[in-house]
Amino acid sequence: MSAPQFFKMSFESIVGNDHNKDLLQRALRNGRLPNAFIFAGPEGIGKQLFALTLAKAINCEKLQDDSCDKCGSCHRIDKSESIDIKIVEPEKGKAFITIDAIRKVAAEAYATPMEARRRVFIIDPADKMNAHAMNGLLKTLEEPADTSLIILITSKPDSQLPTIRSRSQIIRFAPLTVDQVEGYLEAHFKRPPEDTRLLAKISGGRIGLASSIDLSVYREKRDEMVDVVDLLTHGKNRVKLVKLAEALGRREREEYEASLDILSSLLRDVVSLIANETSEQIANEDIRGQLESFAHKLDIQTITIWFERIEEVRRTLRVNINRPVATESLFLNLEAQRTASASIHRQP
Numbered sequence: 242m243s244a245p246q247f248f249k250m251s252f253e254s255i256v257g258n259d260h261n262k263d264l265l266q267r268a269l270r271n272g273r274l275p276n277a278f279i280f281a282g283p284e285g286i287g288k289q290l291f292a293l294t295l296a297k298a299i300n301c302e303k304l305q306d307d308s309c310d311k312c313g314s315c316h317r318i319d320k321s322e323s324i325d326i327k328i329v330e331p332e333k334g335k336a337f338i339t340i341d342a343i344r345k346v347a348a349e350a351y352a353t354p355m356e357a358r359r360r361v362f363i364i365d366p367a368d369k370m371n372a373h374a375m376n377g378l379l380k381t382l383e384e385p386a387d388t389s390l391i392i393l394i395t396s397k398p399d400s401q402l403p404t405i406r407s408r409s410q411i412i413r414f415a416p417l418t419v420d421q422v423e424g425y426l427e428a429h430f431k432r433p434p435e436d437t438r439l440l441a442k443i444s445g446g447r448i449g450l451a452s453s454i455d456l457s458v459y460r461e462k463r464d465e466m467v468d469v470v471d472l473l474t475h476g477k478n479r480v481k482l483v484k485l486a487e488a489l490g491r492r493e494r495e496e497y498e499a500s501l502d503i504l505s506s507l508l509r510d511v512v513s514l515i516a517n518e519t520s521e522q523i524a525n526e527d528i529r530g531q532l533e534s535f536a537h538k539l540d541i542q543t544i545t546i547w548f549e550r551i552e553e554v555r556r557t558l559r560v561n562i563n564r565p566v567a568t569e570s571l572f573l574n575l576e577a578q579r580t581a582s583a584s585i586h587r588q589p
Contacts, residue, residue: 250294251308256425256448257417261291264412266306269298275410276385279367281398282414285449289328289365291414292392293318296326296361299390314357325357329364338364340373347381350389360389367393368400375402382408416446419521426451435527442524443506459503465489466504467531470511473547473575474538486572490565497564501551508544511535515544543582547575 252262268274280288297308297318308315317323329346331338346362354360364370370378379402382391391409393401398411417425423441425448426432432440436456443459444451465485472482489500506524513522514536520526554571558564 250290251310252294252298253307255287255290255294257287257421258291258414261412261414265291265295266298269295269306274299274390276387276389277382277391277393277409279393279395279398279401279406279409279411280414281395281411283416283445283447284366284396285444285447285451285453286414286416287448288394288414289363292361292363292365292394293326295392296363296390299359299361300325300357317356323357325354325360327360327362329362330366331369336369337371338367338369338374339371340377343370343374343377343381346391347377350381350391351386354388361392362389363392363394365394367395368397375405379404379408417448418446422446422448422451439525439527442526462500463503463507463525463528466500466507467528469504469572470507470535471531473572473579474535476576476580479573479576482572482576483569486569487565490563490568492564494558494564498555498558501555505548505551507532507535508547511539512541512544515539515541539579540582543579546578550574550578 252266255262278292280292282288294308297310297315298304298306300314300318300323301308302312302314303309308318310319314323318326327346327349329338329342332342346364350360350362352360364378378391382405385391385408393405393409395401398406401409419438419441422444423437426437426440430437430452440451440454440456444454469482469485472478472485489497492500510523510525510532514529514532520529523529523532525532550571554567557567
């Protein structure tokens with residue numbers, strides 16, 4: 242269990258998910274907050290930020306339905322000094338949130354707040370609770386304390402016990418628009434406009450991801466995947482294709498999956514170009530020329546089959562596969578599919 246990270250934010254200044262802001266602020270004004278929430282949605286879209294802002298608003302000394310960012314309570318939470326606002330997460334070196342951490346939440350939940358009006362426990366990510374921890378939390382939710390609020394943050398709401406879901410108000414969060422992410426990045430980071438736009442597009446509406454991407458690393462990995470698509474499209478150097486497959490397959494799983502994500506993103510852009518969609522639909526607009534060269538050689542049917550093959554490899558990652566071998570097989574399979582498709586199109 243840890244104190245919240247430093248941040249300074251109010252509902253008024255949070256970008257996106259306006260319906261959820263309205264819902265929470267209305268509950269604050271009416272004094273009808275539940276004892277537990279589940280904030281559900283993709284990772285990196287600001288769920289924890291919403292939870293911390295709610296914690297501030299509940300305890301703000303000046304405002305009824307938002308945080309003023311000026312009073313003593315807001316300042317203490319901003320500086321991670323409030324002993325009544327806690328983030329519960331896996332301990333360092335552990336994969337799961339344990340029953341001991343949840344027992345501590347239960348003990349503190351029934352205690353009178355030390356300085357705040359209401360204690361807030363943010364369990365993030367809630368899908369990292371093991372079975373014992375979830376059962377322990379359920380006991381607290383069955384007999385909730387009016388002086389505490391529990392917020393479970395998860396990208397996998399179905400991972401929670403049905404009885405936990407039934408005792409919590411579920412609020413679903415959606416990714417932001419490209420323009421919303423771009424506006425946020427422009428306000429908080431100094432970058433060339435083309436870099437800001439690229440980050441907004443490749444982040445998939447996730448501000449957390451957009452803020453953390455190292456574009457130099459992204460472009461390096463993207464160059465590799467552009468080489469892969471080029472080799473697959475033109476079929477001019479199978480030896481190099483196999484070497485790329487071997488190098489990619491030897492990387493750690495997280496890095497490997499990130500490269501597959503970039504490959505899929507490039508292929509989606511090619512499909513958009515084939516379909517004559519607008520530039521707004523193309524994530525990697527800064528390399529449009531290269532993408533157009535692929536679009537002239539490929540067809541949507543071939544790329545659709547490529548997507549299916551890539552997804553098959555993703556599914557096999559759940560078991561201990563030989564990634565270099567699996568990647569070589571994938572790339573050669575994709576090349577064979579492109580060759581077969583080109584042969585069909587050449588027939589009179």
